[in-house]
Amino acid sequence: MSASLPPSLPPSLPPSLPADRSEAAFTDYKLPLAREHAIAEANRCLFCTDAPCVNACPTRIDIPQFIRKISTDNVKGSAKTIFEANILGMSCARVCPVEVLCVGACVYNNMDSPPIQIGKLQRYATDAAFEKDWRFFEAGPDTGKSVALIGGGPASLAAAHELRRFGHRCTIFEKRAILGGLNTTGVAPYKMRADQSLREVDWILSIGGIDLQLNTSIGEQIALADLESTFDAVFVGAGLGADSALNIPGESLPGVVGAVQWIEHIKRAKATLDGVSRCVVVGGGNTAIDAVRQAIGLGIPRVTMLYRGSEAGMSGYQHEWDAAKQHGAIGEWKALPVAFEGSGPSDTSKVQRIRCQRLDDAKKPIANSDFTVDADLVLVAIGQSKLGQMLGSLSGITIDKGRVVTDATGYTGRTKWYAGGDCTNGGKEVVNAAAEGKAAAHAMHDFLMTTKRT
Amino acid sequence: MADRDINTSTKPDLRVNCGGINAPNPFWLASAPPANSGLQVQRAFEAGWGGAVWKTLGTPIQNVSSRFGGHTIRGVQGAGFNNIELITDRPLETNFREIAETKRLFPKHAMVVSLMVETRQEWQDIIKRSIDAGADGLELNFGCPHGMCERGMGSAVGQEPKINQEITSWAVEYSTVPVLVKLTPNVSNIIPHGIAAKRGGAHGVSLINTIKSIIGVDIDRFVPEPRVGGLSTNGGYCGSAVKPIALHMVAALAREKEFGLPISGIGGITNWRDAVEFILLGSSSVQVCTEVMLKGYRIVEDMIDGLENYMQEKGFATIDQMVGKAIPAFSEWGDLDLNYETVAKIDASKCIGCQVCVAACHDGAHQCIHPTTNGTRVPIVDESECVGCNLCQIVCPVPGCITMQPVTNGYQPATWNQHVHDGKSLRPKKGAH
Numbered sequence A: 001m002s003a004s005l006p007p008s009l010p011p012s013l014p015p016s017l018p019a020d021r022s023e024a025a026f027t028d029y030k031l032p033l034a035r036e037h038a039i040a041e042a043n044r045c046l047f048c049t050d051a052p053c054v055n056a057c058p059t060r061i062d063i064p065q066f067i068r069k070i071s072t073d074n075v076k077g078s079a080k081t082i083f084e085a086n087i088l089g090m091s092c093a094r095v096c097p098v099e100v101l102c103v104g105a106c107v108y109n110n111m112d113s114p115p116i117q118i119g120k121l122q123r124y125a126t127d128a129a130f131e132k133d134w135r136f137f138e139a140g141p142d143t144g145k146s147v148a149l150i151g152g153g154p155a156s157l158a159a160a161h162e163l164r165r166f167g168h169r170c171t172i173f174e175k176r177a178i179l180g181g182l183n184t185t186g187v188a189p190y191k192m193r194a195d196q197s198l199r200e201v202d203w204i205l206s207i208g209g210i211d212l213q214l215n216t217s218i219g220e221q222i223a224l225a226d227l228e229s230t231f232d233a234v235f236v237g238a239g240l241g242a243d244s245a246l247n248i249p250g251e252s253l254p255g256v257v258g259a260v261q262w263i264e265h266i267k268r269a270k271a272t273l274d275g276v277s278r279c280v281v282v283g284g285g286n287t288a289i290d291a292v293r294q295a296i297g298l299g300i301p302r303v304t305m306l307y308r309g310s311e312a313g314m315s316g317y318q319h320e321w322d323a324a325k326q327h328g329a330i331g332e333w334k335a336l337p338v339a340f341e342g343s344g345p346s347d348t349s350k351v352q353r354i355r356c357q358r359l360d361d362a363k364k365p366i367a368n369s370d371f372t373v374d375a376d377l378v379l380v381a382i383g384q385s386k387l388g389q390m391l392g393s394l395s396g397i398t399i400d401k402g403r404v405v406t407d408a409t410g411y412t413g414r415t416k417w418y419a420g421g422d423c424t425n426g427g428k429e430v431v432n433a434a435a436e437g438k439a440a441a442h443a444m445h446d447f448l449m450t451t452k453r454t
Numbered sequence B: 001m002a003d004r005d006i007n008t009s010t011k012p013d014l015r016v017n018c019g020g021i022n023a024p025n026p027f028w029l030a031s032a033p034p035a036n037s038g039l040q041v042q043r044a045f046e047a048g049w050g051g052a053v054w055k056t057l058g059t060p061i062q063n064v065s066s067r068f069g070g071h072t073i074r075g076v077q078g079a080g081f082n083n084i085e086l087i088t089d090r091p092l093e094t095n096f097r098e099i100a101e102t103k104r105l106f107p108k109h110a111m112v113v114s115l116m117v118e119t120r121q122e123w124q125d126i127i128k129r130s131i132d133a134g135a136d137g138l139e140l141n142f143g144c145p146h147g148m149c150e151r152g153m154g155s156a157v158g159q160e161p162k163i164n165q166e167i168t169s170w171a172v173e174y175s176t177v178p179v180l181v182k183l184t185p186n187v188s189n190i191i192p193h194g195i196a197a198k199r200g201g202a203h204g205v206s207l208i209n210t211i212k213s214i215i216g217v218d219i220d221r222f223v224p225e226p227r228v229g230g231l232s233t234n235g236g237y238c239g240s241a242v243k244p245i246a247l248h249m250v251a252a253l254a255r256e257k258e259f260g261l262p263i264s265g266i267g268g269i270t271n272w273r274d275a276v277e278f279i280l281l282g283s284s285s286v287q288v289c290t291e292v293m294l295k296g297y298r299i300v301e302d303m304i305d306g307l308e309n310y311m312q313e314k315g316f317a318t319i320d321q322m323v324g325k326a327i328p329a330f331s332e333w334g335d336l337d338l339n340y341e342t343v344a345k346i347d348a349s350k351c352i353g354c355q356v357c358v359a360a361c362h363d364g365a366h367q368c369i370h371p372t373t374n375g376t377r378v379p380i381v382d383e384s385e386c387v388g389c390n391l392c393q394i395v396c397p398v399p400g401c402i403t404m405q406p407v408t409n410g411y412q413p414a415t416w417n418q419h420v421h422d423g424k425s426l427r428p429k430k431g432a433h
C-alpha cells in the first residue's frame, strides 16, 4: 500500500531557489501587524495565570509574558521569551495551525470575544529579531561529546541548537541539498516561502559548531552502524517518506503525482502547468487542502478535492477547507478512485480522467455507481510512507506501523539512539517536531553527561 | 538558562544602593498587600523582584469589606485604583518570624520593613524587633491618607514637617539600619516634607503614597465606592493614573539643592519604561503596588529585561549612571525659551481623514486646522495661526501623522526671566487676537 509514486517530476532539484519558482506567486495570507496594532492587541491579553494558550503550545512558549513585552515595547525581550522556548518561533508564528492550538485555547473564546491573535503577535516579535539580526544564544563550553542528527528538518534543527547550547558538537546528515525539511519544501507558500525557512535555518546555525553533510542519505551512503560507532549519540529526525500510492491502474500515467512531491516542486522550481485546466486532489487531509489552495493560487481554473468520506468527516482543518472553498475549490465526496485513464484504454501519454465508485456512509462501494471525473493533473494526497523501517535492523529499537517508538524524552530504547518529529509522531506539525527535538536534546545531554566516554 | 544568554558579557549591572540599602535590582514591592506575608515575598523574590518593603507594621488593625475600588478609563479596568485598607492586620510575631525566614532564604535581597506606631516607646520597640528580624532598612509610613491619619498617624504626620522631623529623628536614633521616610502626596508642596525628613536624619525618602480620593459613586444606590454596607469613605488613589503626579513630586525633590537624599520612586509604575522615567528623574530604586495587585509578580520579568535592553541600547553600564539624568532638563517655567516656536504638520500620506484634529483645534485650541475644500479629507494647518500647542498631535490616531516641527523665526532665545530682567525681545504672539 505504501509503495511510492514513480517520480514524474525531475528527481533532483538544485540547492538554490530560482527567483521565478512557482511559489513566488503567493503572498502572505495573514498580514503582519503594524506596531500600533500589535501594541493594542497585546494590551488586550489578560496575562492569564496558568494560561490555557501556553498549555496548548507543544513548546510551551510563555505566551502571556511575550505578549506583555510587546505591550511595553520590549520587543527584544519578547523575541527572547519566544526563542527560549522554541528556536523555530519565527516559522511557527507563520505555519502553526493556531486556530486549533494556542488561539483556539485563548480564554476570550469563552466569552464570545475574538481570541488574542497570538500567531501574529509572535510573528511581530520574531520578525523584528530577524530584521535587526538579534542573536540570543551562544554555544556552551565544549563538552568533547558529539552527536549525529539524521535529517535536517525542524526536529533535528531544534535538537542541534539545544545540544549546542549544552556544548555538544553536532553533525546534521541531510539527504537533500537544502535544510529545513518540510518547513522548506512542504509548507504552503502563502504561510511561508522556502527562502524564509532557509533564512531561519541560517539564523539557527549561526550558533556555530553544527557541521553539515548535505546530499547524504543515511542508510544508503553511510551505514547506521558507522554513525553509532563514530558519535556519542544519534538523533533520528528523518520525518516521513514519499507520498503513499493508491496502487490502482494507471497510477504511473504522466500527470499523476504525489502531492507532497508536487508541492516541493512548486516551492523550489518553476512548474509548467501548460494544458492543465482541471486538477483533482485525492485525499481529505491538510496536505490535500494545501494542494487544492496552491493549485487554485497558480491559476488552474477547476480544482476539485476528491475524498472517500463526507465533507464533515475530512481530517483536514475545517478553517483551511472553508478558506479553500472561498477561493473556488470544489468538493467531490464519498468517491473512491479505482483507475486513472488516458483518452482511451490504450492511451498512456497523459492522464485524462479518474474512474471512481461512490461510497456509502460506511465507506463501502455502492454497486453500479461508477462515474468519472475529468483531470489533467492528479495530486495524490493520501499520506506519506513511514521511514521507520530504515532503523529496523537495530536491535532495541521498536518500529510500530512505520513509526519509531520512543519514550516521552525521545529515547528509543537502544543506547545512544534518540528520535523525534514526524518519524516518531507519525506526522504532526512543525511545532511538535521542534518540541520533540528540544526534549530529546535534554535527554541526550543527561545521557552524555552521565556516561563515561568510551 | 539566562546564564547562557549571548549578552552575558555585556549585561548592564542592575544592582542598586538606595540610601544604604542594597538590592540586586531596583524593582521593589511597595508596602502593600503584595508584601503582606513571607510566602508572598519569597515568591516575589523568586520571580525576580530585587527588594520588598513589608506591609506596614504597627498595632494590628481590623479591615473592612470591601476595600478596593477600580477606576475604568475608556474601557481599561484598573487604570486607576483606590483602597481603604489599613496597615497589617496580622500579629506582629507572625510578621517578624516571616521576615526573618525570608531574609534567611534571600540574604541578598533588600528587606525593608515599613512601620507606623504612635509613641516614642512604641517606635523604639518596633524598630528593635524589625532589626532583630533582619531588616536591611526601615520605611516610616507617614503617608497613609485614610483611617490611620484620623488616629494621628500616617499622613497626619507626613503633612506636618515638624512632627515628621521629630519622629524621623527618633527612628534614626534607635535604628542601626538606614531609614527611609515615605512621604504623602496629600500636600501642596512636597519640598518642606522632604527637607523635614532630611533634618530628622533620614537616609532617603520614598514617594508617593496614595492620594486622597473617592473612586466613584454607585449611582443606583447613591453610595460612593468602595461600598461597606450602605456607607463608604475616602480612600487612597494609586495605579497608572497617578504616575504623572508621582513623577513630579520625585523630580521636585531630586532637583532641590537643599534636599539631596536618595529617593525610592513610587506611584503608577507598571513596566520597565515607567521605571526608567522614575530613575531618570532621580529615583535610585522604584516600588510597585497596584500593577502587581492587578497582574501578579511575573510582571517583573519584562521590567528586568526591558530595563537591561534599554541600558544596553543607550550605553548605560550601571543604574547610577541613569539616576537623575533628566533632572537638568527639568526647569522653572520662567527659564523656558519663549522664542522657541513649533507648528503642526500633517503628513497627508498618513492622514486617514477622521478630522478629530479639526474638532480639537477648533473647540479646544486656536481654530487653525481647517477642513479642505479640495475634496480630500486631509485638513490644512494655518501655520501663521498655529501656536504649537500639541493638541492635534495628541488626538490624532495615526502615529507619526502629525508632527510638531520647529520654525526658524529669526528671534534669539529669550526666557520670561531674561525678558523681564534684561529686556530681551520676544517674538509676536500667535493666536491671541
Ligand SMILES: Cc1cc2nc3c(=O)[nH]c(=O)nc-3n(C[C@H](O)[C@H](O)[C@H](O)COP(=O)(O)OP(=O)(O)OC[C@H]3O[C@@H](n4cnc5c(N)ncnc54)[C@H](O)[C@@H]3O)c2cc1C
Residues within 6 Å of the ligand: A095, A096, A097, A150, A151, A152, A153, A154, A155, A156, A173, A174, A175, A176, A179, A180, A181, A182, A183, A186, A187, A188, A191, A216, A217, A218, A219, A237, A238, A239, A240, A260, A263, A286, A287, A290, A387, A390, A420, A421, A422, A423, A427, A428, A429, A430, A431, A433
Ligand atoms: C504539504 C505539507 C504541508 C505542511 N504544512 C504545515 C503547516 O502549515 N504547519 C505545520 O506546522 N506543519 C506543516 N506540515 C508538517 C510539518 O512540515 C512537519 O510536521 C515537520 O516538518 C516535521 O519535521 P521533521 O523534522 O520531523 O521532519 P521533516 O520536516 O520531514 O524533515 C526530515 C528531513 O530528513 C531528511 N531525511 C529523511 N531521510 C533521511 C535519511 N535517510 N538521511 C538523511 N536525511 C534524511 C529529509 O530530506 C528531510 O529534510 C506540513 C507537512 C506537509 C507534508
Ligand SMILES: Cc1cc2nc3c(=O)[nH]c(=O)nc-3n(C[C@H](O)[C@H](O)[C@H](O)COP(=O)(O)O)c2cc1C
Residues within 6 Å of the ligand: B030, B031, B032, B033, B055, B056, B081, B082, B083, B085, B086, B087, B088, B114, B141, B143, B144, B182, B208, B209, B210, B237, B238, B239, B240, B242, B266, B267, B268, B269, B287, B288, B289, B290, B291
Ligand atoms: C491596597 C493598598 C494597600 C496599601 N497599604 C500600604 C501600607 O500599608 N503602607 C504603605 O506605606 N503604603 C501602602 N499602600 C500604598 C502603596 O505602597 C503605594 O505607595 C501606592 O499604592 C502607589 O503605588 P502604585 O501606584 O504602584 O500602587 C497601599 C496601597 C494599596 C493599593
Ligand code: SF4
Residues within 6 Å of the ligand: A044, A045, A046, A047, A048, A051, A052, A053, A054, A063, A064, A067, A105, A106, A107, A108, A116, A118
Ligand atoms: S489565554 Fe488569551 S488572554 Fe489569556 S494569556 Fe493566553 S492569549 Fe492572553
Ligand code: SF4
Residues within 6 Å of the ligand: none
Ligand atoms: S480577590 Fe480573593 S479575597 Fe478578594 S474578593 Fe476575590 S476571592 Fe475574595
Ligand code: SF4
Residues within 6 Å of the ligand: B346, B350, B351, B352, B353, B354, B355, B356, B357, B358, B377, B378, B379, B395, B396, B397, B398, B401, B402
Ligand atoms: S487627526 Fe490625524 S488622521 Fe485625523 S484628520 Fe487630523 S491629521 Fe488626519
